[in-house]
Amino acid sequence: MNHSIASPGLTRRHFLQVSSTGVVTATVLGGALLPAGIAHAAPYRGTHTWISPRGTIEVMDDYPYWVAREMDYFGDLGVQTKMEPGPSDGTAVVKFLAVNQADIGFPSPGVLSFAVNNKMDLVSIYGSGARDLFNIAFRKGEGVRDLKQLAGKTVLLGSAAWQSIADPMFADAGVDPRSIKYIEAGWPTWTKALQSGQGDACLAWEGLRADLEAKGLKFDYWLGMRGSKLPSNSLVVRRADIQDPDRKAVLQKYLRGWAMGSEFADRNPRAAAQMVFKALPQTLRNYGPRYGTESLLQIHRTFKSDLTLRKGWGEHDIAAWDNFFKLLKRIGQSSIEIDAKKYVLNDFIADANRFDKAKVHADADQYPLSPELQAVDMASMEKSFYASAIN
Template identity: 30%
Template sequence: MRKVQITLLIAVLWLVAVLAGCAQSSTQPGGSNPSGGTNTSGGGQAAGTTPQPNTAAPASGSGNLQQVTVVVPRTVEVLDDAHIWSAIKMGYFAEEGLEVKIEQSFGTTDTKMVALKNAQFALPSPNFLFMGIENGLPLKAVFQNDSINIFGMAVRTDSGIKTWEDMKGKKVALGDAAWANIINPTLIAAGLDPEKDVEYVVAGENRFQMVQEGKLDILFTWVAEYSQLKGQGFDFEYIDGNEILPYTSNPLVTNAEYLTEDPEMVRKFVRALAKGMYFVKMNPEAAADLTLEQFPSIKIPWDGAVGAMMGRVYQGFGLNEADQQKIVNEGIGIADMDKWKLNMEWAVKTGIIQKEIPLDQVVTNDFVDTTWDKSKVEADAKNYVFKVKDKYQ
């Protein structure tokens, strides 16, 4: 059973960490904010504002590098973006002539920012991508950032909630009301009616604590966030959405116009990001170190940070070694069209979009390079010199 599988995988990593962690806060799906930090990337769309179109090409950064912005749908001060930070700090983006910054978006403004060219890339859930395309936004997925259904529910170990059926009549903590569009298909596939069987409560950055304190029953979460929470001492168990709906999750999305206007920028970003993902897989400790160096305010024991990196690996490569090796062999970032078809079917079935969109209008593998030299990244991972590890032990 997938729930048992993922719980056992993560539990091994947390034998020490769960005894020593400390509680913090978070926002937005596809990444966590247990540090309670703010956006330190140097920008971001202000909450409540409407993005305005940017007609200029991406600017030049320092040293004539092309400046590229990727927006994430929550705070940037997390461990979940370790693959991006790895690509930044190990020089993979710079090798491609890119200077990359990560910015925070709010709600569903990440796709709007990309559509208006205020950012070049975003990492939304497939359902938000479908909704954007249905509403006429020029968006396309170009890289598979998360290869599994990363979303699920976390409950206190003493809650008595062990199955999806047990969730009937319970209160589910969301960071944003729009997150219901992400988890509703899984609830429906599990035999629940989201409108009748559960009550969604938008708890924002306090959602972890409200579930931990028993004020709310269930935390809507995802694999990497749950991994980090366990490492920080939250007494949670995970109920896995992937065992109910084994489809895909957040892709890397760009403005479809860039595919013809600046295809090399897209190829370069995707190639460097793939290297960053592989770096995390080859040395999770190194990825933890460089991300904690970037965000020293994240309070977590070392074992917990490494466990969070394993959560990132599970999201990007799969839950078992066979699945992970298949992605390494066939191409990091290659989209599984069968999974995307399942995403589309459930988006229509649950009313997220009105009708199916041809997949070739949604996602492409044309910009994923499968020929780059893995041995260099393997050497980088092996020879990494730790910067802050000693401070967390």
């Protein structure tokens, strides 16, 4: 199999900025200044690199990739697939894409809008997050069911860039985002700051809920997947790459691998969790088998939503994205009108879902679980799954 795992840090040091004219540049230490928009000749240069928006890959969220890698669902791409953690700056993922330092990323819709506003010609080609995966966390007993009650309150963020996520959530719930007092409490310490008594709430997300529980950080949650109509993170690439026949062919195979990985996890989440742990041993140490499986299942349910109402894994809800972009313009987060159909594409979805589901189900059913994963009680997990939800 032609795959590899990236080292924990980036192999070169990058400095990225958006100039006053909106042009993105990256200084590579010891190298030249690269302008945005360079379209390198096909094919990809030996690797196809996915970049995280969260500064780490030691999480359960990216399980479709690890399943596809383990089961050889990517097939022969002709390039190595890699994952990079990227900087924890929330906008770095799109900046790296724009200057060809990564090939595919997983930004939030707000960060994609930032890219569009700054003339980075990026497009979303796979809507991983069918439902809003972001939550608002509260100290136990202090949660509110109506986010309007947070007007005038203090909300903690891990990065200032996360305001592009929080503002639309509040606006969608009928809260003027200008009434929220944000504090950048730092990554990865912002949730501990909330627990210690700082602020009134903090931004969180599915998958993180189980991670925090494993660390003894217990909160109440307003769940975006229940209370929000907004879309969520998606797989984003350069437009130039989908216009190049060779790169487009790689992306089509790559996305089919993601869809097959999702189908496998839907059938056997414990096996999918085991594959993540195999690839990322530190993740097993961080979560443990039970909370790792729960974290995966939390994020998976936002990815899946009601699949009977969708044309398959990764389909974007264009109407939801259009509403989101209009909301951004209304609250001043976007300075331009963004045409959802231009930047959010379902062109790859039919092909991505063109695989033998019976074979994937058989793979999932036959995958041998370790004793640790066999011991994870899925029935008990289901009973407590939404215990901390307040909406």
